[in-house]
Amino acid sequence: MGRTLFDKIWDAHRVAETTGGAALIAIDRIFLHERTGAAALKSMAAAGRPVQDPARVFAVMDHIVDTRLGRGDQTLMPGGQAFITETREAALAAGITLFDVTDRDQGIVHVISPEQGIVLPGVTLVAPDSHTCTQGAFGALAWGIGSSEAEHAMATGVLRLARPGTMRVTFTGALPSGVTAKDMALALIARHGAGGGAGHVVEFAGEAVRCLDMEGRMTLCNMATEFAAMTGIIVPDAATFAYLAGRPYAPASFDAPYWSSLVSDPDARFDREIEIDASGLAPMVSWGTSPEQAIAIDARIPQGPPRVHEYIGLNAGQPIAGTPIDAAFIGSCTNSRLSDLRRAAALLKGKHIAPSIKKALVVPGSMAVKRAAEAEGLDQVFTAAGFEWRNSGCSLCFYAGGEGFEPGSRTISSTNRNFEGRQGPGIRTHIASPEVVAASALAGVIADPRKVLAS
Structure with a gap:
C-alpha cells in the first residue's frame, strides 16, 4: 500500500516507538513568541537545561506588541512590556535567533517563517500557537504545542506524539471569480463542523488547491485548526520551490529528489475522504x-x-x-x-x-x-x-x-x-x-x- 505525504514525513522523523502507541518524533524547527517564549526559556534555564541546538530555534515579538506606528517595548496591554523584555533577555541568553520589536524582519510568526525560508518541505516545525498549521502549506508537518512541550523539544530535539489519523479534503473544479481560499476553508468547516477534523492531519488536494498561490495555500492550512485538525498540509510543487528560492534560511540548492518525493502515492489510503466542488462556492x-x-x-x-x-x-x-x-x-x-x-x-x-x-x-x-x-x-x-x-x-x-x-x-x-x-x-x-x-x-x-x- 502506498503512503500519504504525512506518512512519509512521520516515518522520516520517527526516532523510537513508546508505550501506548505513541512515538518520539524528531523536531527540525521550533518557533517561540513573546507571549509564552520567556516562560519556556526561563524554566529551562532554571532547571539547568540548555537549548540543544540553538540554530534550530527562533523567537519573535508578535502577540503582545502594539501595531501603532512608532511602537517600542511599551504596550497598551497592562504588563505587556515585561513579556517583551523578558523574552528578549531569555532569547539572547539561550543564543537563539530573535526577530525583535524593531527588527526589519519582525512579523507574525506564521508569516515570517515562510518569508525567511525557515519552514521547508518535509520538515517538522512546532510553535506554541495553534495556527502553526499555516506552514503545512509548504509540505511541512507543522503544529501547535504548549509551553512545556516547547521546553521538551528545545532540550531534547524530540516530542512524544500519538500518531494522528489522516484525512484528505479534495476541492474539485475551479474557484469562481471573487471566491478565495478563505471561502474554501469556511465552506468546509460550515459543512462538516468545527470538530470535523479532530484527531487528523488534513491534506488539502484537488484542482482548486493546486491553482492557489502559496499565500492562498497558507490561508487554507491556517484554518485547519478551526476544523479541529492537528494540522493541514499540502503537497509541495514547483510553486512551493519557487517561493522558497533565495529566502535567507532556505538552502542554497534544494534537495530536489527528496522534495519531489513528498507526495501522497496514488494508492495511498486516507482514514477519511471529503470532496467539495469548488466551482459551486460563493464568498x-x-x-x-x-x-x-x-x-x-x-x-x-x-x-x-x-x-x-x-x-x-x-x-x-x-x-x-x-x-x-x-x-x-x-x-x-x-x-x-x-x-x-x-x-x-x-x-x-x-x-x-x-x-x-x-x-x-x-x-x-x-x-x-x-x-x-x-x-x-x-x-x-x-x-x-x-x-x-x-x-x-x-x-x-x-x-x-x-x-x-x-x-x-x-x-x-x-x-x-x-x-x-x-x-x-x-x-x-x-x-x-x-x-x-x-x-x-x-x-x-x-x-x-x-x-x-x-x-
Whole structure:
C-alpha cells in the first residue's frame, strides 16, 4: 500500500516507538513568541537545561506588541512590556535567533517563517500557537504545542506524539471569480463542523488547491485548526520551490529528489475522504460565534443556539448581507499577506468607507509585507479610503487587554476566530475574506465583493 505525504514525513522523523502507541518524533524547527517564549526559556534555564541546538530555534515579538506606528517595548496591554523584555533577555541568553520589536524582519510568526525560508518541505516545525498549521502549506508537518512541550523539544530535539489519523479534503473544479481560499476553508468547516477534523492531519488536494498561490495555500492550512485538525498540509510543487528560492534560511540548492518525493502515492489510503466542488462556492461570512456558523453571503441566517443569536444580535431567517457594521479589520496570520492587501486595495481604490464605520484598520502580516505594500502604493490606497495603516502584529486579532475595538462593536474581519470576546469585550466578529471586508467597509453593511468587482 502506498503512503500519504504525512506518512512519509512521520516515518522520516520517527526516532523510537513508546508505550501506548505513541512515538518520539524528531523536531527540525521550533518557533517561540513573546507571549509564552520567556516562560519556556526561563524554566529551562532554571532547571539547568540548555537549548540543544540553538540554530534550530527562533523567537519573535508578535502577540503582545502594539501595531501603532512608532511602537517600542511599551504596550497598551497592562504588563505587556515585561513579556517583551523578558523574552528578549531569555532569547539572547539561550543564543537563539530573535526577530525583535524593531527588527526589519519582525512579523507574525506564521508569516515570517515562510518569508525567511525557515519552514521547508518535509520538515517538522512546532510553535506554541495553534495556527502553526499555516506552514503545512509548504509540505511541512507543522503544529501547535504548549509551553512545556516547547521546553521538551528545545532540550531534547524530540516530542512524544500519538500518531494522528489522516484525512484528505479534495476541492474539485475551479474557484469562481471573487471566491478565495478563505471561502474554501469556511465552506468546509460550515459543512462538516468545527470538530470535523479532530484527531487528523488534513491534506488539502484537488484542482482548486493546486491553482492557489502559496499565500492562498497558507490561508487554507491556517484554518485547519478551526476544523479541529492537528494540522493541514499540502503537497509541495514547483510553486512551493519557487517561493522558497533565495529566502535567507532556505538552502542554497534544494534537495530536489527528496522534495519531489513528498507526495501522497496514488494508492495511498486516507482514514477519511471529503470532496467539495469548488466551482459551486460563493464568498462566505460567519454569522455566529464559531467558524462553523458561516454561510454564503447571499444566504439567510439559519436557526442556531439561542445564546449565539443573543450574543451576535441576529435572528434566524435574516439575510446576512445588509447587516450594519461598525468596524472593519484586515490582518492576522490568515489574511495579512501582500496578495491579500492587493486584492482588498483593488476594491477600495478611488472609493471611501461609509460614514458609519467608526474604525477601519489594516495590519500587514510582517514588516516585509508592509514595505512591499508601501512600495506599490497600497498604503496610500487604504488611507485615502479611510483605513488606518499599522505595523505588523497579532494584537488586534485577539484581545489581550491592549488594542481593540469599541466594546459591543460589530466588526467585519479577515481573522480566523469569531468566538465571544475574541476581539474584545462584547465584540461581534464576522470573519470573511479581505474582499468581503473591503466591500463591507465601503457599504457600511456586510456586502458581496462580487458586486463591487462588477461595478
